[in-house]
């Protein structure tokens with residue numbers, strides 16, 4: 001399973017990279033707004049810096065801001081030309097689906113974001129999207145079963161051998177990651193703190209303290 005990090009922060013990307021746990025990056029407009037970037041030029045340079053942090057086979061999802069079809073095409077084409085690692089992130093709207101079809105014909109990779117239903121995931125796959133991003137945590141937040149959505153999308157894609165990859169997003173805790181791995185998604189995208197939580201277990205810390213204490217109590 002691929003591990004993507006859901007951030008636009010270069011330090012977090014470097015920390016994930018140093019753990020050897022980085023297969024890609026996903027950004028969104030809210031994440032970009034948290035960085036100290038004041039104009040479009042700076043944002044574009046920032047996307048390039050993110051791409052340059054990654055190895056050759058890794059990629060970075062960058063979202064369009066436009067909602068109008070022609071503007072989405074223009075913006076997406078511009079983003080895709082910034083760096084070969086960029087995957088154009090398109091929202092699940094009617095114009096978004098049309099834009100995905102356009103980019104698919106042009107062999108520009110896309111990630112359809114804000115997926116909350118199996119129907120949306122099916123339409124995006126039919127349009128030829130490279131990745132779908134179903135939002136697990138945000139469905140859980142409204143008492144829906146986010147992981148069940150992932151299960152259903154996986155089963156539909158398997159039924160028809162869709163090439164679209166499932167990139168489970170809005171990951172909130174380690175169990176989301178474990179369950180996504182059991183379902184067999186291609187990738188998850190997670191904040192760095194959730195990746196760190198995967199490493200932790202209180203019994204590991206207690207056990208390690210005891211090993212060291214026992215050793216030091218006998219051996220000088």
Ligand code: G3P
Pocket residue numbers: 006026027028135137138169170171189
């Ligand atoms: O990047 C899209 C998605 O992962 C957002 O997650 O935590 O804002 O629901 P969250």
